[in-house]
Amino acid sequence: MTTEFNTMQQIKRRFFAMRNGIIADTLRRAGSPFKIIFGLNLPQISDIANEFGQDKALSETIWANNTTRESLLLAPMLMPHDEITEAEASKWIEESPSTEIIDNLCHHLLRHTAFSFELADKLCRTDSDKAHYAAMRLLWHHIHTHQQETKNLAQTEINRNCHLTHQAALQIVDEIEFLNA
Numbered sequence: 001m002t003t004e005f006n007t008m009q010q011i012k013r014r015f016f017a018m019r020n021g022i023i024a025d026t027l028r029r030a031g032s033p034f035k036i037i038f039g040l041n042l043p044q045i046s047d048i049a050n051e052f053g054q055d056k057a058l059s060e061t062i063w064a065n066n067t068t069r070e071s072l073l074l075a076p077m078l079m080p081h082d083e084i085t086e087a088e089a090s091k092w093i094e095e096s097p098s099t100e101i102i103d104n105l106c107h108h109l110l111r112h113t114a115f116s117f118e119l120a121d122k123l124c125r126t127d128s129d130k131a132h133y134a135a136m137r138l139l140w141h142h143i144h145t146h147q148q149e150t151k152n153l154a155q156t157e158i159n160r161n162c163h164l165t166h167q168a169a170l171q172i173v174d175e176i177e178f179l180n181a
Contacts, residue, residue, distance in 0.1 A: 011048060011052065011062065011071075014048050016038065019038040020038070020041075023040075023041070024038060025039075033097040034069040036067055037068075038070050040070050045073050045077065046077060048074060049077035049078055052078060056080055056083045058078050059075045060079075062074050062075040062078060066095065072096070072104075073101065073104050076092075076110075077108045079109050081112040081113055084109065084110075086113075086118070086119055086122075089113065090123070090131075092105055093105065093110075093123070093130065094128065094130065094131065096130065099133060099164070102133055105134070106134055106137040111138055111141040117139075117145070117149075119138060120134075120135040120142065124156065124157065129164045129165065130164075132160070133164050133168070135165075136154065139153060139154060139172055140175075143176055143179070147176055147179075150172060150176065151173055154169040154170075154172035154173045158173065
């Protein structure tokens with residue numbers, strides 16, 4: 001008798017097969033907000049994403065599994081860059097429970113969208129430190145294309161003196177000044 005598994009079950013089985021208890025325990029002790037942590041690293045998660053390919057519906061289903069760290073890391077890798085809307089991107093940022101998830105979301109998905117800079121600009125105008133953090137992560141990718149606007153936004157962020165964003169904003173300004181030296 002052959003057992004058929006749906007896609008979500010297949011992904012969870014892959015997580016389970018690759019689990020790393022040492023990494024999972026370390027993340028738990030460090031205060032990771034997730035109920036379920038398999039301890040996979042990003043190359044392993046990327047391998048799973050490559051195996052299943054980009055699929056908006058699957059990505060949204062995986063993202064909804066927000067109690068599992070690896071699900072929130074995998075979902076942006078499965079989302080086609082041209083199929084996420086700016087509103088969905090903002091929602092995902094706000095739903096992100098940690099900077100690790102925001103970093104991954106920005107790196108694997110949001111920086112590749114046509115609205116990346118506009119989203120960063122809008123995020124800088126919110127009251128959410130988490131949104132400002134995502135903005136700084138996105139702005140890094142616009143140092144060459146929107147240099148002056150990026151510098152201005154980062155300088156404003158430096159002046160906010162938020163512990164979550166201050167260092168990233170300093171690095172952006174330093175990089176732009178280095179490029180213009």
